[in-house]
Amino acid sequence: MKKTLTAILAIAFVFVGLGLGQATHPDQLKYPGLKFDPPDPKAFRTEYANGLRAYVQEDRSLPLFNITALINFGGLYMAKDKAGLERIMSDAYIRGGTRTRDGDAIEERIDFLGGSLAFNVGERTSTLSLSVLSKDLDEGLALFFDVLMNPAFREEAFKLSRARLIEQLRQANDQPASVLSREYEKLLYGEHPLTWQATRATYENVAVADLKAVHDKHFFPKNIILAASGDFRKSDLKVRIDKAVSGWKNRTLSLPAFSKDFQAPEPGVYFIQRAINQGYVSLGHLGIEETHPDFFAVQVMNFILGGGSFTSRITTKVRSDEGLSYNQGSRFTTRWGFPGTFSGYVQTKSSTVGYAISLILDEFRRIREERVTDGEMETAINYYLESFAGQFEMPQSVMQSFATLEMQGKPMDYYKTYRSKIEAVTKERVLDAARKYVHPDKAGILIVGDWEPCNEGGDKWPGPLEKLGKVRRITLTDPLTGQEIKTP
Numbered sequence: 112m113k114k115t116l117t118a119i120l121a122i123a124f125v126f127v128g129l130g131l132g133q134a135t136h137p138d139q140l141k142y143p144g145l146k147f148d149p150p151d152p153k154a155f156r157t158e159y160a161n162g163l164r165a166y167v168q169e170d171r172s173l174p175l176f177n178i179t180a181l182i183n184f185g186g187l188y189m190a191k192d193k194a195g196l197e198r199i200m201s202d203a204y205i206r207g208g209t210r211t212r213d214g215d216a217i218e219e220r221i222d223f224l225g226g227s228l229a230f231n232v233g234e235r236t237s238t239l240s241l242s243v244l245s246k247d248l249d250e251g252l253a254l255f256f257d258v259l260m261n262p263a264f265r266e267e268a269f270k271l272s273r274a275r276l277i278e279q280l281r282q283a284n285d286q287p288a289s290v291l292s293r294e295y296e297k298l299l300y301g302e303h304p305l306t307w308q309a310t311r312a313t314y315e316n317v318a319v320a321d322l323k324a325v326h327d328k329h330f331f332p333k334n335i336i337l338a339a340s341g342d343f344r345k346s347d348l349k350v351r352i353d354k355a356v357s358g359w360k361n362r363t364l365s366l367p368a369f370s371k372d373f374q375a376p377e378p379g380v381y382f383i384q385r386a387i388n389q390g391y392v393s394l395g396h397l398g399i400e401e402t403h404p405d406f407f408a409v410q411v412m413n414f415i416l417g418g419g420s421f422t423s424r425i426t427t428k429v430r431s432d433e434g435l436s437y438n439q440g441s442r443f444t445t446r447w448g449f450p451g452t453f454s455g456y457v458q459t460k461s462s463t464v465g466y467a468i469s470l471i472l473d474e475f476r477r478i479r480e481e482r483v484t485d486g487e488m489e490t491a492i493n494y495y496l497e498s499f500a501g502q503f504e505m506p507q508s509v510m511q512s513f514a515t516l517e518m519q520g521k522p523m524d525y526y527k528t529y530r531s532k533i534e535a536v537t538k539e540r541v542l543d544a545a546r547k548y549v550h551p552d553k554a555g556i557l558i559v560g561d562w563e564p565c566n567e568g569g570d571k572w573p574g575p576l577e578k579l580g581k582v583r584r585i586t587l588t589d590p591l592t593g594q595e596i597k598t599p
Contacts, residue, residue, distance in 0.1 A: 147500040149526040152513040157345070160353040161361055165337035166513040167345055170506045174245045176341035177507040178252070180259055181514050184329035185235035187304050188367060195276065195309025196317045197232035200325065202272035204230040204239075207264040209257045214268055217254060226251060228258065234305075235447050236518065237329075245342035249351070256355040259330065264322045277314050283590035287391045287559045288458075294383060294585065295393040295557050298376050299452055304369060310593040333361045336518055338510035371449060373397060376555045379580030383559045383587060390464035390560030394471065395454035396553050401445040402521070407532045408544040409443055414491040415541065416478050416549070417441025417455060417471075422490055424474045425455060435459045435467045443548075447519050453548065461564035466572030468556060468579060475551040482538045495533045502526075556580065 155166045186197030205228060208214035221228045226243035239259050243251035284290055297306045339348065375396060399409060410418075417425035417440035429439045438458040444451035455471040503509050516525055556579055558565060568574035576582055586595045 147503075149499075149503060149529070150509065151527070152516065152523050155510060155513060156517075157349065159332075159337075159349060160357050161332040161359055163332035163335060163337065163352070163356055163359075164514075164517065165339060165352075166510040166517075167337075167348065168340045168506045168510055169343060169345060170340050171342050174342050175242060176245045176248045176251060176339075176343060177240070177242045178255060178337060178339040179238055179240040179507070179511055179514075180255075181336045181338065181511070181518055182237040182239070182330060183235070183334045183364075183366075183518060184237050184325070185233050187234050187369070188329075189304075191304070191307050192313060193317050193321060194307045194313040196321060196325070197237075198276050198309065199269065199272050199314065199317055200322055201230060201232045202276065203264060203268045203322070204262055205258060206268040206272065207262060208268070209261040209263050211261070212254075212257060214265065217258065220250075220254065224250065228254065230258070236515070248341075248343060252351055252355060256352075259335075260356075260359055262322075262326055264319045264326075266319055269319050269322070273314055273317065276309070277311050277591075280309070280311065280590040284587055287385055287387055287389075290383060290385070290587070291391045291393055291557060291559045294381075294559075294587075295454065296452065298381060298555050298557055299373065299395075299397050301374050301376075303373070305446075305449065308588075308590070308593065311591045312593070328362070328364065331361050331364075332356055332359050334364055336514040338507065338514045340506035340510050369448070373450075375553065377581070377583075378553050378555060380556045380558065380576050380582045381585050382562060382565075382576070382582060383557070383585045384562050385559055386561055387559075388461060388561070388564075389458055390461055390467075390558050390565050391458050392464060392468060392556065392558050393454045393456045394468060394554045394556040395441075395452065396550060396555060398443045398445075398451045398453040399548060400448075400450050405540075405544055405547065408536045408540040409548055410495070411488075411491045411533065411536045412478065412483075412541045412544045412549075413441055413443050414494060415483050415487045416474060416545075418443075419491060419494065422487075424478070425471055428470050428474060429457060429459075429467055433466075433470065435463050435470075439467070439471075441471075461561055462567065462569035463572070464558060464560060464565045465568045465574055465576055465579065468558075469572055472551045472554070472579075475549050475554070478545045479542075479549055479551075482542050485538075488538055488541070492533060492536065496530055499530060557585075 152166065155168050157165050157167055159165060189196045205217060206214040208217060217228070221243075224243050224247045226241065226247065228239075228241050230239045231237065239255070241251055241255040293308070300306050337352075399406065403409075415424060417423045420426065420440075421431070423440060425440050429435050430437065436457050436459040439456065441453070441455045443453050455475065457467045457471060459467045502512070516523060558576075566574045566576050568576075588594060589596050
């Protein structure tokens with residue numbers, strides 16, 4: 112026994128010695144490169160009766176069935192005098208029931224099945240999503256297509272939703288972060304359907320007939336794409352869905368065109384008075400569309416500037432070096448069919464608002480003036496490449512992503528070419544993107560905070576805020592009336 116143990120230990124030491132000989136320091140460890148080929152959307156695309164498109168994946172890992180309908184309809188398509196209709200529709204769609212089912216009965220049955228059913232209207236896309244156990248697939252599909260095709264918008268549920276949303280308007284100006292987000296978009300996009308806000312009058316201008324008219328106009332097979340995954344056979348699912356939609360008629364739909372000609376605001380400070388002990392800040396201008404050829408270079412550049420969490424320049428300077436904030440960075444937002452926004456942002460105590468803004472503006476200038484380092488590039492590129500595969504972990508999310516690509520008219524090889532486009536970004540392209548799309552001299556600086564302490568500043572950056580540019584005071588509107596709030 113003792114000889115056997117000695118032999119085992121001797122062999123172990125040999126292998127340890129060989130390992131140490133190969134790598135004496137962690138920096139010398141070598142790992143094989145990550146290899147992941149994204150799935151091809153064409154392999155999952157199918158078409159049902161009446162031209163109803165779908166992306167479908169069988170998944171036996173859990174006894175579940177998931178399905179989502181993406182409808183080419185959103186709040187952007189509503190008239191200004193009915194702003195908020197989409198919110199009423201979101202809230203009342205399921206509660207209002209169908210022609211043959213009461214809303215309460217639908218919700219109770221879904222709860223009994225241990226499933227979920229949810230409807231939401233977004234800016235340009237609406238979704239109806241169902242999740243049930245696979246053993247309840249037939250009943251789940253029956254409920255799903257009944258709600259999708261035959262909503263009744265019963266008066267009681269409609270009035271309750273409308274009253275609830277009108278009441279919520281009273282709190283619309285209470286949260287500084289929400290005010291900042293809303294007013295920053297108004298500053299950059301101006302008067303446009305993207306920025307129209309609901310009021311009591313616009314809510315009260317919506318009737319049940321309007322919801323029914325919207326549904327009749329937008330909800331038909333060729334204006335919808337399904338995404339489905341779960342424990343089923345594709346052939347069986349096709350039989351069920353074809354039967355469900357066999358009598359659903361298509362219609363002709365023309366959608367409104369929207370201007371993309373936005374008037375840039377005058378650079379400088381825009382201040383909204385709120386009696387709070389911190390300042391909430393966004394500063395920047397409009398960005399680019401996601402379909403722009405420079406999009407990937409912009410993403411890498413922004414990761415280094417302020418989008419890369421603790422590794423970014425703005426976070427390092429504002430949070431780590433100066434200790435001014437727990438919430439800071441930069442972002443380029445995207446939205447379907449329009450340029451998104453570019454913003455640096457920070458939340459900090461009133462006396463350091465000006466100082467934090469000056470530091471962010473310095474980083475805006477620095478990334479335009481000098482090439483980023485090799486280390487910054489490596490961290491940014493690796494982040495996008497190594498996190499890429501994570502987008503494909505959940506089958507239902509993948510099917511929805513494919514459906515979204517088709518609905519928005521993006522190339523179906525988007526994911527196939529994603530990594531090569533990231534890898535093609537160089538330090539020179541990052542510098543070029545910064546010079547094209549980051550303009551500190553054109554920045555609108557929106558601040559929500561208490562004027563006196565924010566304007567006074569502190570030891571490291573004494574005010575006034577006028578040092579950052581011309582100051583304009585913004586008066587908020589009363590969410591209920593849409594009229595400016597008169598100060599005493």
